[in-house]
Amino acid sequence: MKKLLLTLLIALSFLSCSKEKTTGPKQPHFDRDMCERCKMVVSDRHHTVQTIDPKTKKVYFFDDLGCMVLWFEENKTNWKDKAPIWITDAKTGEWIDARKAYYDSGNITPMAFGFMAHKRKEDIDPKKKIYTYEEVRKEILSH
Numbered sequence: 001m002k003k004l005l006l007t008l009l010i011a012l013s014f015l016s017c018s019k020e021k022t023t024g025p026k027q028p029h030f031d032r033d034m035c036e037r038c039k040m041v042v043s044d045r046h047h048t049v050q051t052i053d054p055k056t057k058k059v060y061f062f063d064d065l066g067c068m069v070l071w072f073e074e075n076k077t078n079w080k081d082k083a084p085i086w087i088t089d090a091k092t093g094e095w096i097d098a099r100k101a102y103y104d105s106g107n108i109t110p111m112a113f114g115f116m117a118h119k120r121k122e123d124i125d126p127k128k129k130i131y132t133y134e135e136v137r138k139e140i141l142s143h
Contacts, residue, residue: 024084024086024095025050025086025095026050026052026059028042028048028050028061030042030043030045030048031043033061034061035061035062035063035064035067036060036061036062036067036068036071037062037067037068037070037071037074038063038067038111040063040110040111041063042061042062042063043063043110044063044109044110045088045093046088046089046090046091046093046116047063047064047065047087047088047090047109047110047116048061048062048063048087048088049061049062049063049064049065049067049068049085049086049087049088049098050062050085050086050087051068051072051080051083051084051085051086052083052084053079053083054079054082054083054084055079063110063111064109064110064111064112064113065087065098065109065113065115065117065136065140066109066111066113066115066140067111067113068085069136069137069140069141070140070141073141084097085097085098085099085133086098087101087117088117089101089117089118089119089123090107090116090117090118090123091118091119091123092119094119096117096119098117098133099133100133101117101118101119101133102117102118102119102120102121102123102124102130102131102132103115103116103117103118103130103131103132103133103135103136104116104118104124104125104128104129104130104131105128105129105131105136105139106128113140115131115136115139115140
């Protein structure tokens with residue numbers, strides 16, 4: 001019995017040691033989780049944004065990219081440049097790296113900031129201007 005218990009404890013310790021904290025996107029509870037800034041329910045699967053505090057690993061959800069950009073500024077978040085930021089692709093709804101995404105403007109979004117994220121440039125109407133994450137961030141902060 002002691003041998004079995006010892007083996008079990010050793011196995012559990014190996015499992016806990018190998019558990020790695022990830023910085024990948026987490027799945028929100030749509031229609032239940034609330035936007036960290038405006039407190040509206042996160043429900044639009046094509047505009048959801050999330051960031052993860054690199055130190056605490058706490059996940060923050062937002063219903064619109066503009067809410068996240070303003071939340072970072074309003075809270076003087078010192079980890080914003082180190083934080084992973086995930087946004088849903090406008091076409092597929094898949095999570096993509098917000099800093100690597102391509103954006104267009106003039107869209108209907110939950111909080112009317114109007115920016116949609118795209119994994120591929122080709123998915124943006126050729127008549128529209130293409131923005132980088134940094135350009136979008138500056139545009140949101142300028143209003």
